[in-house]
Amino acid sequence: MSFAPIYNFAYLDEQTKRMIRRAILKAIAIPGYQVPFASREMPMPFGWGTGGVQVTAAIIGPEDVLKVIDQGADDTTNAVSIRAFFAKVAKVATTTHTAEAKIIQTRHRIPEKTLGEGQVLVYQVPIPEPLRFLEPRETETRKMHALQEYGLMHVKLYEDIAKHGRIATTYAYPVKVEGRYVMDPSPTPKFDNPKMHMSEALQLFGAGREKRIYAVPPHTAVVSLDFEDHPFEIQHFIEPCALCAATGVYLDEVILDDHGGHMFVCSDTDNCEERRDAGHRGKLAGHSLEAAE
């Protein structure tokens, strides 16, 4: 006798998937607009990617190849467990290679490798409303979106410059989509904002707790907000990646000891591994095991 639970393909029942797909279609039709949807309980807590998981479950097919990243890495808890979840409930192939993936579910990063046509990037979103911390009333923020009253967003950037001398917002940096809706790109570093602009891939955003789905269709203009005299800038890193010597990529700082020792490494682990396989070596890369023998 088997007690194994019998799940529908990709965990959610077909009617739920239809409901989510309708929300996704509407979101694609109105780029940047937050579409409400009847978010379900998922077998994981809110804040762990319930929105992204529902979007992925609604769009994934048996032939798709899934990649899941968390802060750019394929091997962190969130990424590993969501990948295992879909391998179990949808029996889909999974990968860590960006180029091979059909669907990439992400938390807080966009892969370094440029995404191509036919690929779908699914973002996990904690707070979909970019105006939330400026205007607590949901009725009011909806009205502001409807009437395109976005002056308040610049008040936040003004405050940044007044306090720090520059726009100090480094993640969840507000963008304007196709000249209409102001959108929160989820807490990705602003380093990734330019990758959203005119991307060939479809970008879907799911917020489970807040029950919102929004989208950026392929070839859509995504412009980061700024001031004329304080233009938008991405982060710059002085050192290359300590493992693969990559420059022009987003780096994480890793503390090595209690004496101030630290290293900067690629946040995108797949990109870093591929570069090392191709023979690139950073200053802390060490030797391969065969060479040591």
Add this chain to the structure above:
Amino acid sequence: MTGEPLLRVSNLSKLFGSRIGCTEVSFALWPGEVLAVVGESGSGKTTLLNCVSTRLEPTSGVAEYRMRDENWRNLYDLSEAERRFLMRTDWGFVHQNPADGLRMTVSAGANVGERLMAVGDRHYGRIRSTALDWLNRVEIAGDRIDDEPRGFSGGMRQRLQIARNLVTSPRLVFMDEPTGGLDVSVQARLLDLLRSLVSELGLAAVIVTHDLAVARLLSHRMMVMKDGRVIEAGLTDRVLDDPREPYTQLLVSSILQV
């Protein structure tokens, strides 16, 4: 006052169920004119102000406004987008409690600059220098520009609220008890400031107050309200020095003499 009025209100009524908020109020306001609405609490002053400023929809009546393009529009026929645009460009609203009209968690400079950013100014340096200029005009020290109004005194908050409203050079400002809750010396300074700003900028204003001294100092004309109706209207000095209605006489004679 010559020429066309700026605002024409006719037969405005607001009922709350069977209760009267204000009823059958008509008046006109000319550019540069300050109209005071006085009366005891509960007389319908604030309801009238909220209706005229489109914060409340009246039960019946019309309020027409001469837009910047010289076209007369019924305020209650404007779309919500037009109304909100009007409210943050050509109008100002000064609340009794400054916390209602300010963003308490952003700096004074951003409070003043918000309207500029709302109408599309995207140059930080320019926004900041305009904000600084306005803080100066309402007598707030320039080095407080990056402080939050939470740390300001009641009088400073009220002056900041005024600056925030006037930065887009509105033609009409609504004020609901602008000196309420301030001590007398601060009141006097604020009144002085308001009086000079109003005459300097040629503002038209509707000021709701229960304080006849405020009406005397600031307004050209005044309306006395009781039980939702306007019972007496006229030039401020005439109404205060020679009140005709028994209620107005009572009101004027109730002023405490020091």
